[in-house]
Every structure is written in C-alpha cells, then in structure tokens.
Amino acid sequence: MQRESRAPRTDWQQRVESLGFDFHTIDGEPYWREDVCYRFSADETDLIEDATSELHSMCLEAVDRVVRDKRYADLGLDDTAARLVEESWKSGEPALYGRMDLSWNGSGPPKLLEYNADTPTALFEASVVQWYWLQDVMPQADQFNSIHEKLIERWKQMPTSGKIHFAASYEQPEDRGTCEYLRDTATQAGFETSALDIEEIGWSGKYFIDMDDVPIATLFKLYPWEWLLAEEFGANIPKVAMRWIEPAWKMVLSNKSILPLLWEFFPDHPNLLRASHRRGDVSGAVVRKPRYGREGEGVIVLAAGIDEPPADGPVVYQQFHELPKFADRFALIGSWVIGHEPAGIGIREDSDRITRNTSCFVPHYFT
Amino acid sequence: MEPGSKKSLAVPLVLMGAVAGSYALPALFGGTDVQRNKYPSKQACVEDYSEDKCKQDVPVNGSPGAFLFYGPWYRSDYRSRVNDPNDPGPGKFYRSGASGFSAGGSATAAPSGVESGSRGGFGSSGRVSARGS
Numbered sequence: 049m050q051r052e053s054r055a056p057r058t059d060w061q062q063r064v065e066s067l068g069f070d071f072h073t074i075d076g077e078p079y080w081r082e083d084v085c086y087r088f089s090a091d092e093t094d095l096i097e098d099a100t101s102e103l104h105s106m107c108l109e110a111v112d113r114v115v116r117d118k119r120y121a122d123l124g125l126d127d128t129a130a131r132l133v134e135e136s137w138k139s140g141e142p143a144l145y146g147r148m149d150l151s152w153n154g155s156g157p158p159k160l161l162e163y164n165a166d167t168p169t170a171l172f173e174a175s176v177v178q179w180y181w182l183q184d185v186m187p188q189a190d191q192f193n194s195i196h197e198k199l200i201e202r203w204k205q206m207p208t209s210g211k212i213h214f215a216a217s218y219e220q221p222e223d224r225g226t227c228e229y230l231r232d233t234a235t236q237a238g239f240e241t242s243a244l245d246i247e248e249i250g251w252s253g254k255y256f257i258d259m260d261d262v263p264i265a266t267l268f269k270l271y272p273w274e275w276l277l278a279e280e281f282g283a284n285i286p287k288v289a290m291r292w293i294e295p296a297w298k299m300v301l302s303n304k305s306i307l308p309l310l311w312e313f314f315p316d317h318p319n320l321l322r323a324s325h326r327r328g329d330v331s332g333a334v335v336r337k338p339r340y341g342r343e344g345e346g347v348i349v350l351a352a353g354i355d356e357p358p359a360d361g362p363v364v365y366q367q368f369h370e371l372p373k374f375a376d377r378f379a380l381i382g383s384w385v386i387g388h389e390p391a392g393i394g395i396r397e398d399s400d401r402i403t404r405n406t407s408c409f410v411p412h413y414f415t
Numbered sequence: 416m417e418p419g420s421k422k423s424l425a426v427p428l429v430l431m432g433a434v435a436g437s438y439a440l441p442a443l444f445g446g447t448d449v450q451r452n453k454y455p456s457k458q459a460c461v462e463d464y465s466e467d468k469c470k471q472d473v474p475v476n477g478s479p480g481a482f483l484f485y486g487p488w489y490r491s492d493y494r495s496r497v498n499d500p501n502d503p504g505p506g507k508f509y510r511s512g513a514s515g516f517s518a519g520g521s522a523t524a525a526p527s528g529v530e531s532g533s534r535g536g537f538g539s540s541g542r543v544s545a546r547g548s
Contacts, residue, residue, distance in 0.1 A: 068431030093421060172431075179426045191422040217541040232430040247538035250449070250488070253530050261451075261470060261488055271541060281536030392421070414421075 049088055049154035051374035051410075056082045057184055068228070069177050071221035074406065080173060081408045082181055086379070086395050088414035092154060093192040093393075099158045099319050100148055100383040100390040106314055107163060108388070111137060111300045113313060123305045124339055124362055128286060129277055132296035141295035142206055143387065144230075144268070145171070145199070147394075149403070150381040153372030157318040158381070160310075161366070162337070166294050166302035167272050169222050170382055170409060172229040174394030175199070178411035189413040193392035195384050196233065202387040203237030208266045208291055211240040213258055216270035218245045222405070227270045234268075246271050251281050255288050266291040273299045274340055304337045304364040321367040327356070333368035343405035371401055378403070379410075448491040448533050452506055452526035453484070460484040463506035463526065488532065 057063060060082055064072050072080040088096075114123065115137050120130040147168035152158035175195035182191050212234055216227035231241045242258060246269065249256055255263040269276065273296060276282055300306060307323035314320060322330050331352070338346040339362040349368055350356050371378040377397040384391045398407035416424055454460040460469035468487045487503040490496035496504060508525040 067428065097421075175423075176426050176428065176431070179423060182422070190420055194416050194421060194423045196423045196426045197416060215537075217538065220541075229431055232428055235429055236427070245538070246541060247535050249537050250532055250534040251536055252532040257532070261485075271537065275540035276537060279537050279539050280533075284536075 049086060049092055049152070049372070051377075051379070052085055052087055054083060054085055054185065057181075063180070063184070064177055067176055067180060069172065069225065071225055072177075074221075077406065079406075079408055080177065081410050082185075084410055086374075086410060086412040088192070088412060090190070090414055093414050096150070096152065096158055096192065096381065096383055096393060097390045099150070100385060103148060103160050103163075103319050104146075104385050104388060104390070106310060106317070107165070107301050107306070110306060110310055110313055111297055114300050114309065115297075119309065122309060123300060123303050125299060125303075128282075129273070129296075129299055132277075132286065133299055136292075136296040141291065141297065142202075142293075143295060143298060144202055144206075144293050145387075146294075146298070146301070146385045147171075148383045148385065150383050151369045151371050152381055158383075159321050159369050160307075160319055161321070161369070161380075162304060163301050163306065164382075166298045167270050167342075168382075168384075169226045169270075170394050170396065171195070171384070172225050173409045174382065174384060174392060176229065178394065178409075181411045182413055186413060189415055191392070191411075191413050195386060195392045198386035198389060198391040199230070199233040200237045203234045203239060205387065206237075206266075206293075208239070210265050211242055211262075212266045212268060212293075213264045214241060214243045214268045214270075215246045215249060217247075218243070223270050227268070230268060230270075249281070251284050256281070256284070256290065264290060266293065268293040272302070272340070272342075274303075304339050304341065305362070307337075307364050307366055321369050323364055323366040325362070325364060327365045330365045330367050334365045335368050337364050337366060338362070339364065344402045345404075347402050349401060371403075380407070448531065449488040450491050450505075450529045450531045451488045452486040453528050453530055454486070455483070455527055457484045459526070460486055463508050464503065468503060485530065486526070491531070 064080060115134055125133065145168065146163060146165040148163050149161040150158040151161055175193065179191065179193055182189060214227050214231045216223040218224045231243055234241050244258055248259055257263055267290060269292065276285065308325055311320055311323045324330055327334060333349065333351050336348050336350055336356060341347060371380055376399055378401050379395055379397045380403045382394045382396065393412065395410050395412055396403055396407040397410055398404065416422065452463065457469055464486050470485050471483055472485060486506055489503050489505055496502040506526065
C-alpha cells in the first residue's frame with residue numbers, strides 16, 4: 049500500500065461532473081482528489097477482501113446471537129426496535145449494502161473500526177468516479193471495485209415486485225448523490241423507481257404514501273433507523289407490512305455497541321479491536337465513540353490515564369489503533385459489502401486521525 | 416468482471432449524468448396534517464372533483480376497505496390551504512362550519528367521510544445532523 053502523486057486530468061472537474069458527481073468540492077475545499085492515489089498489490093487486495101468477508105460473516109453471526117439471546121439492551125434497542133429487528137431477521141429480509149471502515153497500513157491484519165451497515169455514503173465515488181478515473185489514467189491496471197456490477201445483481205435478487213421508492217434528505221448533495229446512484233442501479237436491474245425527500249413521505253392512516261398518494265410497498269431509505277423510529281411517524285412503522293432497505297436488523301450492526309459484542313463473541317480475533325462499554329476494560333489509549341455517532345461526530349481519542357469529558361449519551365470504548373499515515377495524511381479504507389460479498393474499496397484521508405465527512409476521497413489501483 | 420480482475424467490466428449510468436444539478440428542492444411539510452374525502456363510488460368522487468383527482472384505494476396488503484374511492488389530499492387547516500393555490504381543497508360539497516359535507520341537489524352522494532393523514536413526520540432529525548455515515 050503506497051501513496052503516489054499524479055497529475056490530475058486537465059479537465060477532471062468537467063469529467064466527474066459529467067457523471068453526476070456534483071459534490072467533488074465541498075464548502076470550497078476539495079473532496080475528490082486525484083493529484084494523489086493509492087497503489088496496492090494484488091495480494092494486498094486479496095487480504096482486504098478476505099478480511100471483509102470474514103468480518104461480515106462474523107457480523108451476521110453476531111446478529112443471530114443478539115436475536116437468539118435477546119441482547120437488545122446491550123445495544124440500547126427498545127421493545128419496538130427489538131421486535132422489528134427480530135421480525136426482519138427471522139423472515140430473512142435481504143440487505144443491499146454496507147461499508148466497513150478498516151485500519152490497515154499494508155502489513156498485519158486489517159482492523160475493523162466500525163461497520164456502517166445502515167446508511168453508508170461515499171458509494172458513488174467508490175463505485176463510479178474512481179472507476180472512470182482508472183479508465184482514463186491507466187486502463188491496463190486493476191482496481192478492487194466491482195461495486196456497480198454487484199449492486200445491479202443484488203437488486204435483481206431482491207424478492208420485490210412493483211415500484212421501489214427511494215427517500216433521502218435530498219437537499220444534502222452527498223445523500224442525494226448516494227440515493228440517486230442506488231436508484232440508477234435499481235433502474236438498471238429492471239425496477240420502476242421513484243424518488244422523494246424523506247420529509248415528503250406521507251401517512252394515510254393505513255400506509256406510508258408518496259407524493260402521488262400511492263402506497264409505498266418497498267422503500268430504500270438513506271436515513272438511519274434510529275431516527276425513523278424516534279420521529280413522529282415512527283410509531284406507524286410496526287403497523288405496516290412493507291419492505292425496508294436496509295432492513296431493520298441492520299440496526300444491530302450500525303450501532304457502535306456491536307463492537308463490544310463482537311469482541312465478546314470472537315475474543316482476540318485478529319481483525320477486531322478490543323471494545324467495551326467500560327473504559328477500564330480497554331487498556332492504553334482508547335477511542336470513545338457515541339453509540340450512534342456519524343461521520344466522526346463525537347469521536348475522541350483518549351490517551352492512557354487522561355480524564356475524559358462527559359458524554360452526551362451511551363458510548364463505546366475501542367482500543368486505539370492509529371490509521372496509517374502517508375505524507376501528512378491519515379488514510380482509512382472503506383470496504384464495501386454488497387449483499388453478502390466484498391465488492392471493493394474507497395479510501396478517504398484526512399490531516400486529522402479521525403475521519404469525518406470533510407475528509408477527502410482518493411482513488412486507488414492495483415497491479 | 417473479467418476473469419482474474421476485481422473491477423467492473425463496465426459502469427453505465429442511466430440516471431445520474433442526466434439529472435445532475437437539476438433537482439428541485441423538496442416541499443418541506445414539517446408535520447402538516449392533511450385529509451382526503453372518501454366516497455362510496457367513483458361517480459361521487461368525480462362529481463366532487465374531477466376524474467384525474469379520484470383514486471381507487473390500493474392497499475399494499477389485504478383487501479380494500481368499504482370505501483373504494485378517494486379524492487386528493489388537502490390540508491386540514493383552512494388558513495394554510497387557502498394560501499396555497501395548489502391545494503385541491505375539500506371539494507364542492509364541503510360546507511364550512513359544523514354542517515360539514517352536503518350533497519345539496521346532486522343525484523350522487525356527498526363524501527361519506529374523511530381520512531386523516533399527514534406529511535412531514537420523517538426528517539426532523541436529519542435537519543440538524545448528517546444522515547449518512
């Protein structure tokens with residue numbers, strides 16, 4: 049794993065915008081960077097793929113154990129959420145996608161930092177923009193990225209008929225881009241699709257409806273489950289038999305409290321870091337993460353013996369594992385799972401050791 | 416993918432490039448209460464509104480209820496609906512005050528009732544935080 053400098057394509061902005069990538073620059077700062085890239089060997093991508101596959105299998109087993117042993121309290125899930133998780137898991141509701149954040153410097157086993165299993169973003173740039181970049185700059189090279197093909201195949205496997213509605217906060221460019229890209233792949237899989245803002249969803253008294261008052265049968269929502277359940281319409285969710293993507297059982301995995309459970313179920317696994325709800329269980333420096341934090345929000349690194357500020361809610365402590373640093377940038381590998389298969393990676397980097405929504409996306413290739 | 420390769424063979428797009436930058440901002444409802452009239456027949460609904468505004472109830476699961484036809488959704492609050500020219504209103508059989516609906520001299524029936532609903536019950540958390548991760 050190496051970081052290389054490259055000359056950007058002279059018309060890179062025009063080229064990425066022609067794909068529909070309109071958030072390459074955020075608040076005047078670059079989000080997409082192609083003046084650098086990461087180079088891997090084939091063996092290295094195999095290793096990341098194998099680790100992702102193993103971790104995903106462990107996560108599925110963890111969900112099964114949570115449901116079987118009713119460990120919902122460990123995850124802070126109330127009775128309503130627990131019932132939705134249980135029903136969706138036992139009925140085998142299919143998942144579409146997820147992104148594991150891995151820390152890896154090119155040697156040793158990759159370490160799971162968290163699993164963004166419910167509402168992962170940075171998808172379009174990983175699946176599409178870096179693929180076209182590679183076609184332009186070194187088409188003979190390979191890339192760990194079959195996300196697009198696997199998404200279309202996964203949609204085709206969905207036991208769904210009729211229209212699929214896609215809902216997100218459409219005024220947010222990144223959410224809009226992710227949701228519209230997934231709608232694109234569902235369209236290519238043969239589905240009729242329709243988009244609406246999450247605020248435009250209506251409740252008829254019997255079912256959720258779109259802007260044409262049509263009942264929603266299948267909803268892809270780029271909106272966290274815990275928010276759906278906490279909001280005004282949340283009480284209606286258990287009343288309606290409809291398909292949700294991602295399914296409710298993803299609440300188990302998108303919750304940082306899965307990290308202590310994974311460590312409990314698979315102690316000392318080489319791809320896991322020690323984690324607990326009690327700081328005293330994790331020696332040395334730790335990373336404190338809010339149970340439902342997103343985009344690095346509320347994440348702090350605590351050196352050994354240093355007092356911590358009060359937390360706003362439940363937190364998880366995870367053994368600190370420094371991200372690899374190239375030049376002055378910390379690099380994080382986002383490893384995509386489509387359905388239940390590893391499908392590719394996207395790399396984000398930041399000058400800070402905590403990756404946030406302002407971190408830059410950098411393409412990769414391997415030889 | 417080609418054999419031995421890890422990258423997609425092709426990445427065609429059918430929606431993304433065409434719609435980039437062309438999004439209209441969504442209507443923000445913020446918990447608006449809405450309602451629609453229900454009718455015992457399509458004829459009754461069409462007389463109150465028009466054919467294109469009348470819909471047969473299409474439940475996601477199970478069989479339809481006793482009332483098969485519905486008019487369009489309109490805001491429950493009089494003041495907010497009269498300020499919106501796109502709000503279809505409660506129909507011509509509506510009488511303000513306690514009398515509610517009346518068929519008057521029409522041969523068809525007035526609405527047999529209203530169904531209450533709402534929009535804007537999702538989205539409040541997303542206005543203050545990032546949604547994706």
